[in-house]
Amino acid sequence: MVAPIAGGRAVRRRLAAVRPAPSASSSPSDAERRTRILVAAAAGLAVAWFVGTWWGLLLGVAAGAGAERFLRQREPARVRQERRAAAADLPLGADLLAAALRAGAPVDGAAAAVADALDGPLGTRLRRTARSLALGAAPAEAWAHLDGIPGAERLIAAAVRTSASGGALAGALGRLADDLRADRAVRIEAAAQRAGVLIVLPLGLCFLPAFLLAGLVPVLIAVLGDVL
Known part of the structure; x- marks a missing residue:
């Protein structure tokens, strides 16, 4: 009983070293x-x-x-920018993870390979996930390094749900990448439509005084002239 406990403590110490310090991010x-x-x-x-x-x-x-x-x-601007950059790389990261898993790589090896390929904020988090998985952490604890990235909650749920089968995780990640791209396209289209509405407002404010001066004011002056 002593050896497993000691080994568990060693793994926990290594996992603590993998976790980022709060002040770092x-x-x-x-x-x-x-x-x-x-x-x-x-x-x-x-x-x-x-x-x-x-x-x-x-x-x-x-x-x-x-x-x-x-x-x-x-939220600090640096943290907000890192989260946005990670969210932008998430669909590509999910595709790469799915491809690595279909090629036969283990989950921790696939995460490490994608982390090296992507780098950046998402790569840093995936590297921590890969190290945690290699050290024997539970899937929920290892993939929790992706917490806070918009859309990553679905990736974490899929990874935890299919932790026993890399093939099932590959299929889930492929579908997730497609969903993330579709959601991003919808957000971009909504932002473009909102920008069009916001552009029309100042134009309307510019043309309204001209319409009043050129259209209504002469009519009012003519009517008041006839009345008075």
Whole structure:
């Protein structure tokens, strides 16, 4: 009984080394922290100056604290960009994983090969997944490295559900890649339609005064001239 326990502890220590440190991906950098403090201080000073009375200082302190808290709760731009880049590579990553599995590669080897091919944020997460699987982690724990990527929850569910069969996982990943591309095409089309609507609004605001001046105003002047 001692050897399995010791081996389990060794595996857990290795898995802990695979897991990224929280400060590496989600915590703000020193520059972002300084920028947040400066923006909050500027907001507090602006409120205090605008009020211009002694109790304006209290409002300024409250406004600065509120601005700092709001900015602190926002997701760092670096993390947001990495997540978007990973989401953009996810359909290709799913296709490559499916191809590697169909070629006979084990799941951890396929994940490592795709990680080397893709690199970037998605490649980094897949590399951690491959190392976790190679060290004997449970599928749910290993594929949890992809958490937070839009659309990856379906990949994680498929990987956990079909963990006993690489062929079944390959088929699920192929269908997932097609679904992700279709969803992306729908989002792009919706964004294009929304942009068309937003473009029409300023054009309407520009033409409306001209229509009033050139069309309605002369008619009103003629009617009022006849009446008066």
